[in-house]
Amino acid sequence: MTIRAAVGGGPQEPAGGRGTITLVGAGLGGSLMAILLGREGYTVRGFEMRPDPRADPRAGGRSINLALSARGMHALGEAGLLDAITALAVPMRGRMIHAPSGETAFQPYGTAAWHANHSVSRADLNIALLNAAERFPNVRYSFGSKCVDVDPDTATLTLLDAATGRGTDVRSDAIIAADGAYSAVRRQLQARDRFDYRQSYLTHGYKELTIPAGADGAFRLEKNALHIWPRGGFMMIALPNIDGSFTCTLFWPFEGPNSFAALADERDVVRFFEKNFSDASPLMPDLAAEYFRNPTGSLVTISCSPWHEAGRVLLLGDACHAVVPFHGQGANAAFEDCVVLRDCLREHAADLGTAFAAFETRRKVHTDALAALSIANFEEMRDHTASRLFRARKSLEKTLHRLFPSWYVPLYMMVTFTRIPYADAVRREARQQRLVGIAAGSILLLLTLALVLCIHGGY
Amino acid sequence: MTIRAAVGGGPQEPAGGRGTITLVGAGLGGSLMAILLGREGYTVRGFEMRPDPRADPRAGGRSINLALSARGMHALGEAGLLDAITALAVPMRGRMIHAPSGETAFQPYGTAAWHANHSVSRADLNIALLNAAERFPNVRYSFGSKCVDVDPDTATLTLLDAATGRGTDVRSDAIIAADGAYSAVRRQLQARDRFDYRQSYLTHGYKELTIPAGADGAFRLEKNALHIWPRGGFMMIALPNIDGSFTCTLFWPFEGPNSFAALADERDVVRFFEKNFSDASPLMPDLAAEYFRNPTGSLVTISCSPWHEAGRVLLLGDACHAVVPFHGQGANAAFEDCVVLRDCLREHAADLGTAFAAFETRRKVHTDALAALSIANFEEMRDHTASRLFRARKSLEKTLHRLFPSWYVPLYMMVTFTRIPYADAVRREARQQRLVGIAAGSILLLLTLALVLCIHGGY
Numbered sequence: 045m046t047i048r049a050a051v052g053g054g055p056q057e058p059a060g061g062r063g064t065i066t067l068v069g070a071g072l073g074g075s076l077m078a079i080l081l082g083r084e085g086y087t088v089r090g091f092e093m094r095p096d097p098r099a100d101p102r103a104g105g106r107s108i109n110l111a112l113s114a115r116g117m118h119a120l121g122e123a124g125l126l127d128a129i130t131a132l133a134v135p136m137r138g139r140m141i142h143a144p145s146g147e148t149a150f151q152p153y154g155t156a157a158w159h160a161n162h163s164v165s166r167a168d169l170n171i172a173l174l175n176a177a178e179r180f181p182n183v184r185y186s187f188g189s190k191c192v193d194v195d196p197d198t199a200t201l202t203l204l205d206a207a208t209g210r211g212t213d214v215r216s217d218a219i220i221a222a223d224g225a226y227s228a229v230r231r232q233l234q235a236r237d238r239f240d241y242r243q244s245y246l247t248h249g250y251k252e253l254t255i256p257a258g259a260d261g262a263f264r265l266e267k268n269a270l271h272i273w274p275r276g277g278f279m280m281i282a283l284p285n286i287d288g289s290f291t292c293t294l295f296w297p298f299e300g301p302n303s304f305a306a307l308a309d310e311r312d313v314v315r316f317f318e319k320n321f322s323d324a325s326p327l328m329p330d331l332a333a334e335y336f337r338n339p340t341g342s343l344v345t346i347s348c349s350p351w352h353e354a355g356r357v358l359l360l361g362d363a364c365h366a367v368v369p370f371h372g373q374g375a376n377a378a379f380e381d382c383v384v385l386r387d388c389l390r391e392h393a394a395d396l397g398t399a400f401a402a403f404e405t406r407r408k409v410h411t412d413a414l415a416a417l418s419i420a421n422f423e424e425m426r427d428h429t430a431s432r433l434f435r436a437r438k439s440l441e442k443t444l445h446r447l448f449p450s451w452y453v454p455l456y457m458m459v460t461f462t463r464i465p466y467a468d469a470v471r472r473e474a475r476q477q478r479l480v481g482i483a484a485g486s487i488l489l490l491l492t493l494a495l496v497l498c499i500h501g502g503y
Numbered sequence: 504m505t506i507r508a509a510v511g512g513g514p515q516e517p518a519g520g521r522g523t524i525t526l527v528g529a530g531l532g533g534s535l536m537a538i539l540l541g542r543e544g545y546t547v548r549g550f551e552m553r554p555d556p557r558a559d560p561r562a563g564g565r566s567i568n569l570a571l572s573a574r575g576m577h578a579l580g581e582a583g584l585l586d587a588i589t590a591l592a593v594p595m596r597g598r599m600i601h602a603p604s605g606e607t608a609f610q611p612y613g614t615a616a617w618h619a620n621h622s623v624s625r626a627d628l629n630i631a632l633l634n635a636a637e638r639f640p641n642v643r644y645s646f647g648s649k650c651v652d653v654d655p656d657t658a659t660l661t662l663l664d665a666a667t668g669r670g671t672d673v674r675s676d677a678i679i680a681a682d683g684a685y686s687a688v689r690r691q692l693q694a695r696d697r698f699d700y701r702q703s704y705l706t707h708g709y710k711e712l713t714i715p716a717g718a719d720g721a722f723r724l725e726k727n728a729l730h731i732w733p734r735g736g737f738m739m740i741a742l743p744n745i746d747g748s749f750t751c752t753l754f755w756p757f758e759g760p761n762s763f764a765a766l767a768d769e770r771d772v773v774r775f776f777e778k779n780f781s782d783a784s785p786l787m788p789d790l791a792a793e794y795f796r797n798p799t800g801s802l803v804t805i806s807c808s809p810w811h812e813a814g815r816v817l818l819l820g821d822a823c824h825a826v827v828p829f830h831g832q833g834a835n836a837a838f839e840d841c842v843v844l845r846d847c848l849r850e851h852a853a854d855l856g857t858a859f860a861a862f863e864t865r866r867k868v869h870t871d872a873l874a875a876l877s878i879a880n881f882e883e884m885r886d887h888t889a890s891r892l893f894r895a896r897k898s899l900e901k902t903l904h905r906l907f908p909s910w911y912v913p914l915y916m917m918v919t920f921t922r923i924p925y926a927d928a929v930r931r932e933a934r935q936q937r938l939v940g941i942a943a944g945s946i947l948l949l950l951t952l953a954l955v956l957c958i959h960g961g962y
Contacts, residue, residue, distance in 0.1 A: 234702075238757070238801050242701040243693075298697070342697050 062086040062393070063217035066201050068191055068229050070097075072110075072166070073361030073378035074222035075173035079123045080386045081220075082180030089214065090177070090185035091203055093223070098171050109252075109283040109291040110169065111136065111161040111270070111372035113460040119379035122386070125176055129169060133162035134284040140269035141429055146323035150269060151429070151438060155446055159461050161270065161372060163283040194219060194232040199356040201229075218396050219357045220385075222378070225346055227363035233353055246343040246368060246422070248278070249298045253334050255327045257288025264327045265290060273321050274430040277302070280321055281425070292324070295343075295426065304340050343368045345415050351404040355397025360385065365411035370422040371459060373414055373466075380463070381407060413467035417459065444480070452476055521545040521852070522676035525660050527650050527688050529556075531625070532820030532837035533681035534632035538582045539845045540679075541639030548673060549636070549644035550662055552682070557630050568711075568742040568750040569628065570595065570620040570729070570831035572919040578838035581845070584635055588628060592621035593743040599728035600888050605782035609728065610888070610897060614905055618920050620729065620831060622742040653678060653691040658815040660688075677855050678816045679844075681837070684805055686822035692812055705802040705827060705881070707737070708757045712793050714786045716747025723786045724749060732780050733889040736761070739780055740884070751783070754802075754885065763799050802827045804874050810863040814856025819844065824870035829881040830918060832873055832925075839922070840866060872926035876918065903939070911935055 062085045067078055070092035081088045112120070112133065120126050137160045138152035153159050177183050192211065193202035200215045221229035234241050258264055263284060265271055271282040271290070278297070282290040297303040307313050310332035317325040325331060346366040352358045361378030385403050392399035428434040441454040453462070453476075458469035521544045526537055529551035540547045571579070571592065579585050596619045597611035612618050636642050651670065652661035659674045680688035693700050717723055722743060724730055730741040730749070737756070741749040756762040766772050769791035776784040784790060805825040811817045820837030844862050851858035887893040900913040912921065912935075917928035 238704045240703050242703075244699050244701075245697045 063396075064089065066091070066199070066214055066216040066219045068092075068201065068219060068221040069223035069227075069363070070094075070170075070174060070185055070187070071222060071224055071361075072170055072173065072375050073363075073382060075170060075177050076119060076123055076379055077220060077222055077360060077382045077385070078177035078183050078185070079125075079173065079180070080382050081389075082177060082183040083123075084386060084389065086182065088177075088180075088183040089216065090183065091189040091191065091201070091214070092185060092187045093190045093206075093228070094187065096174075096185075096187040097167060098174065109285075109293070110164050110166045110375055111283065112164055112169075113161050113372065113376055115373070115380040115463055116376035117162065118463055119376075119383045122383050123173075123176065125172065128172060128176075129164065130162065132168050132172065132286060133164040134286055135160035135268055136163050136270045136284065137268050138270075139429060140266050140271045142271060142273045142321070142323055143430065144275070144320065144322065148266075148323075149435075150266070151435065152442075154457050154461055155442055159457065160268070161460065163270070163285070165285060166375075191221075191223065191228040191232075194229050194357060196233070196236075196353040196357045218355065218400075220360055221357065221363050222360040223363055225344055225362040225366035227359065229357065230348065230359055230363050233357065233359070234348070236353070239348065239350070241348040242346065244345045246419075247297050247299070248295050248422075249304055249340045249342050251294045251296075251304070251335065251340050252338055253292040253294065253328060253331060255282060255290040255292055255324065256329070261288040263288050263290070265324075272425055272429055273324065274426055274428075275320055276427050276430075279426040280324065282324070292328070295422070298340070298342075307335075310336070345419065347412060347415060349404070349408065351408065352397075352400035355395070355400055358385075358400045358403065365408070365415065367411075367415045367418040368422060369418070370425055371414065371418045373418065373459065377411055377414055377466075381411075410466040410468075413470050414459075417455075417466065417470065452480075522855075523548065525550070525658070525673050525675040525678045527551075527660065527678060527680040528682035528686075528822070529553075529629075529633060529644055529646070530681065530683055530820075531629055531632065531834050532841060534629060534636050535578060535582055535838055536679060536681055536819060536841045536844070537636035537642050537644070538584075538632065538639070539841050541636060541642040542582075543845060543848065545641065547636075547639075547642040548675065549642065550648040550650065550660070550673070551644060551646045552649045552665075552687070553646065555633075555644075555646040556626060557633065568744075568752070569623050569625045569834055570742065571623055571628075572620050572831065572835050574832070574839040574922050575835035576621065577922055578835075578842045581842050582632075582635065584631065587631060587635075588623065589621070591627050591631065591745060592623040593745055594619035594727055595622055595729045595743065596727050597729075598888060599725050599730045601730060601732045601780070601782055602889065603734070603779065603781065607725075607782075608894075609725070610894065611901075613916050613920055614901055618916065619727070620919065622729070622744070624744060625834075650680075650682065650687040650691075653688050653816060655692070655695075655812040655816045677814065677859075679819055680816065680822050681819040682822055684803055684821040684825035686818065688816065689807065689818055689822050692816065692818070693807070695812070698807065698809070700807040701805065703804045705878075706756050706758070707754050707881075708763055708799045708801050710753045710755075710763070710794065710799050711797055712751040712753065712787060712790060714741060714749040714751060714783065715788070720747040722747050722749070724783075731884055731888055732783065733885055733887075734779055735886050735889075738885040739783065741783070751787070754881070757799070757801075766794075769795070804878065806871060806874060808863070808867065810867065811856075811859035814854070814859055817844075817859045817862065824867070824874065826870075826874045826877040827881060828877070829884055830873065830877045832877065832918065836870055836873055836925075840870075869925040869927075872929050873918075876914075876925065876929065911939075 064087040065081055067074055067088055067090040070090055074090065078088050078090055117126060120129050138150055141149045141151060153161065174185065178185060188206035189203045190206060191201060192204045198215060199218050200213050201219050203212050203214060205212065219229065221227055223229055233239055255264055265282065267284050273280040278295060280292055280294045282292040284290055299305050307316055313332045313335045317331060344366055345368055348364055351364045360381050362374065365377065367374050384406055388399040388403045388406065392402060444452040445454055445457065455469060455473040458464045458472065459466065464472070523546040524540055526533055526547050526549040529549055533549065537547050537549055576585060579588050597609050600608045600610060612620065633644065637644060647665035648662045649665060650660060651663045657674060658677050659672050660678050662671050662673060664671065678688065680686055682688055692698055714723055724741065726743050732739040737754060739751055739753045741751040743749055758764050766775055772791045772794045776790060803825055804827055807823055810823045819840050821833065824836065826833050843865055847858040847862045847865065851861060903911040904913055904916065914928060914932040917923045917931065918925065923931065
């Protein structure tokens with residue numbers, strides 16, 4: 045079967061009869077997994093707690109805007125959806141830093157034109173994936189079905205129908221759960237013995253706000269950039285949408301003298317934004333009302349093990365490794381999971397237990413590394429992007445990459461523009477730093493030596 | 504009110520009317536807390552999921568034998584129970600190391616006669632505490648009542664009665680949950696936003712076994728010692744009971760070639776024990792049957808934050824900081840919690856929210872330190888107690904302590920025989936180690952200097 049776009053056109057032909065998989069969750073990871081499983085010939089019965097997002101695009105709840113990078117785009121390619129999704133996205137080629145004075149400075153992400161993140165609406169992407177999944181005759185989704193119990197020994201999922209209040213048992217060869225950071229399936233596994241689990245929150249929360257498009261649908265800020273207002277300890281970012289608007293996200297502590305808790309009324313909000321985001325606030329006409337209308341979200345990191353049980357249940361994406369959004373890699377990592385799982389299923393088709401174990405072995409070390417990178421990048425974006433030293437270091441990194449492209453790749457570029465597994469990227473970065481240190485030391489030594497020789501020679 | 508034994512004698516007089524506290528759990532921490540709250544004059548309504556242990560001493564399930572040290576004994580003193588509990592305990596003054604050959608070597612824990620751990624049956628201790636608690640007219644416990652829901656905003660606990668299947672709501676000024684590592688109250692808090700939580704299991708499990716008393720009630724091993732069979736990667740320990748028997752615990756990996764999973768039948772078990780515990784196995788007549796009758800337990804470390812919510816709900820003991828048992832400090836730490844909480848309630852009687860926050864601030868850093876110490880001590884007991892280097896180091900530590908008793912206190916002694924808060928003990932140990940290093944370096948320098956002078960002087 046060739047890889048081609050599954051959006052538009054008639055139903056897809058599956059590759060041939062495989063087992064039956066129950067898929068929990070129709071979010072980004074779940075619906076992409078449905079497509080890949082559908083292509084492989086599995087019979088997929090999907091269940092989602094929320095209503096169908098195609099009926100109500102707001103049903104998925106508000107969430108941080110999405111940036112797709114190399115890993116995510118590659119996975120979409122494997123699903124035959126690269127062109128379809130690229131059409132929905134706005135490429136961002138670097139960071140636009142906004143100083144408190146309103147001055148801006150552009151920092152390119154990479155060194156080539158294709159070194160871009162793709163800003164896309166989570167709802168648009170989800171709908172495109174669901175449409176593509178349901179074109180497979182062997183993939184079927186039900187919405188408003190809440191997982192209330194899991195029996196790993198028989199791969200039985202107990203669902204509660206939101207509309208009728210009736211419970212149903214669904215039995216299949218295996219349950220794959222892509223039901224997000226607050227996974228109901230994981231909660232069932234967690235109650236069993238010897239399940240390692242951690243949930244850890246930042247003291248910062250986030251709030252989404254909007255910069256609407258101009259009257260003519262024009263972008264009111266530079267279109268092809270991720271905008272950052274770094275303020276030391278807190279920040280706002282803005283990502284472009286295809287309709288000309290920007291989705292802004294303010295990251296700020298929940299509590300304390302300078303925090304969400306400190307703004308009591310609309311006047312406080314306007315004053316805070318005028319003081320800290322002087323160039324953005326005039327572009328936000330609905331600011332104060334939106335601030336109080338939109339919830340303040342929390343930022344969680346989740347890790348657990350094992351991801352699978354008895355070859356019958358497997359966790360995927362945020363359900364087993366939710367990360368904070370500061371590297372823009374949450375959805376990309378979930379998409380990469382889908383491709384790796386498909387490969388593991390191809391290699392061990394006859395033995396789901398081995399396939400699931402191989403998947404965790406292949407992925408967990410890398411998603412653990414991503415969790416640490418994502419928290420580290422928060423500090424970088426919030427506190428360092430504004431500094432001269434930071435900008436000088438980024439310039440030096442890019443110069444080294446231009447001079448020795450195969451030898452030196454900055455960490456951010458490895459994470460964002462390559463598919464080098466996350467932990468390997470971290471290890472390679474440490475090696476690169478050592479080599480740069482040795483090179484700098486050697487150059488210094490040679491220069492000193494030359495100087496000494498010059499003085500000694502009387503020049 | 505004077506502090507005196509509450510076991511025996513008539514009902515205790517409370518100190519005067521305070522608020523009403525709902526206490527979840529009648530284990531060690533819960534029942535000691537009930538006594539201390541009862542003494543302070545709070546009205547205490549306690550609920551325990553299990554049946555009354557006084558009706559069925561086995562109802563609490565099997566569990567690792569208990570060693571009370573300074574912290575636990577001090578807390579029992581605060582409850583007026585020191586003499587009563589001492590009468591139930593066997594003092595252990597050191598470790599008896601059993602080599603594979605059957606040879607034994609005694610390593611004293613400290614330098615004084617009172618440097619002892621007190622081995623006591625968890626069931627006996629629990630019953631004594633419950634009896635003491637229920638002598639207070641203002642303390643009342645119900646058994647077979649399972650917590651199914653918690654509303655922190657109104658301090659309402661929803662209970663399910665095991666016998667009748669009926670649900671009841673209990674409302675009070677605050678809920679204190681001492682319901683153990685698998686705390687039902689914590690599970691309710693955990694579902695709320697921004698609750699940090701971690702559960703982490705060792706790959707080792709444990710199994711309890713018995714060395715019965717001799718025909719005449721005699722101890723078949725040295726009575727006043729904690730016995731260890733360190734075998735590198737695994738170990739068995741044995742603690743004395745007042746009836747002349749020993750409770751043995753085998754710590755061994757769950758899976759792998761040398762693990763619980765590797766013993767298939769009674770012949771395997773006998774062969775394994777004869778090979779590894781040659782001096783103990785002849786003392787275990789029921790070994791093979793008991794091995795398969797008793798469950799293999801898992802070993803979990805739990806940490807979470809916050810421990811309290813809205814001045815209405817507070818976690819205590821294992822419910823917020825379960826540790827692995829290798830420092831013998833789990834129950835001691837829970838008892839210490841009870842005393843610290845009582846002190847916080849005295850200092851902030853009018854404001855439970857402040858009292859609960861002060862309790863977490865005062866305790867969490869120390870129970871976190873204990874969690875790390877407990878895991879480190881597993882390696883020490885299992886792998887190092889048998890080595891000569893380890894024994895030499897322990898001897899040196901004790902010599903230093905004898906020479907400079909107020910200046911140098913070995914870490915084990917600080918944890919076990921003092922009430923220095925755990926994290927302070929860890930910091931002090933690091934400082935001591937640095938000073939010992941400096942002293943050793945200085946002595947070496949002086950000796951070298953003297954030697955050089957001697958040679959130079961021609962001697």
